[in-house]
Amino acid sequence: MAKGGGEMGEWKAHIMATYGSLFPEGRLPLSVGPGWRDLVEDLLAVIYGKRKRWQDVVEIRESLLAEGEELTGRYGWVVDYFEENPTDPLEGFKVVQVKEKFGDLRFYVEGGEGTFDGVIALAEMVSARTCIQCGAPARSMLLPSGWPRTLCPEHAEEVGAVSSEEWHEEE
Numbered sequence: 001m002a003k004g005g006g007e008m009g010e011w012k013a014h015i016m017a018t019y020g021s022l023f024p025e026g027r028l029p030l031s032v033g034p035g036w037r038d039l040v041e042d043l044l045a046v047i048y049g050k051r052k053r054w055q056d057v058v059e060i061r062e063s064l065l066a067e068g069e070e071l072t073g074r075y076g077w078v079v080d081y082f083e084e085n086p087t088d089p090l091e092g093f094k095v096v097q098v099k100e101k102f103g104d105l106r107f108y109v110e111g112g113e114g115t116f117d118g119v120i121a122l123a124e125m126v127s128a129r130t131c132i133q134c135g136a137p138a139r140s141m142l143l144p145s146g147w148p149r150t151l152c153p154e155h156a157e158e159v160g161a162v163s164s165e166e167w168h169e170e171e
Ligand SMILES: [Zn+2]
Pocket: 035, 131, 132, 133, 134, 135, 136, 151, 152, 153, 154, 155
């Protein structure tokens, strides 16, 4: 994986340029393999999109009020939206760490009042079926060191990882 470092560096630069506001400390605490790149980026895009939506509706409300429109009838949804989303869903929000643990993705955040718990749990579940090296369908395997890692058959073979059933047989 000599090429991996450069690719990951390019990816991290892309994330900071696109979703930098989710990392207010200017640090990107991300350490996962390239196979989870799409998964992590989709998750960031969903979270980021939620704020974009909030900012868009704030702007819509301001311009409607500036034009003297009543927020009823065809604009009633604006009031409904703020009833459901009274504050910026990303107020005080930050991504604390993105890493692999026991073979699965772990995506730790602060703030957000649980708004993103569901989508984060979903991404973590998908990671358990996604090769951390290449993104192909995968399952949890055991490395020769005994540590779990989610790998496709090809990458499992490459590093000598086995399924837990095979591991039991070898004991
Ligand atoms: Zn793979």
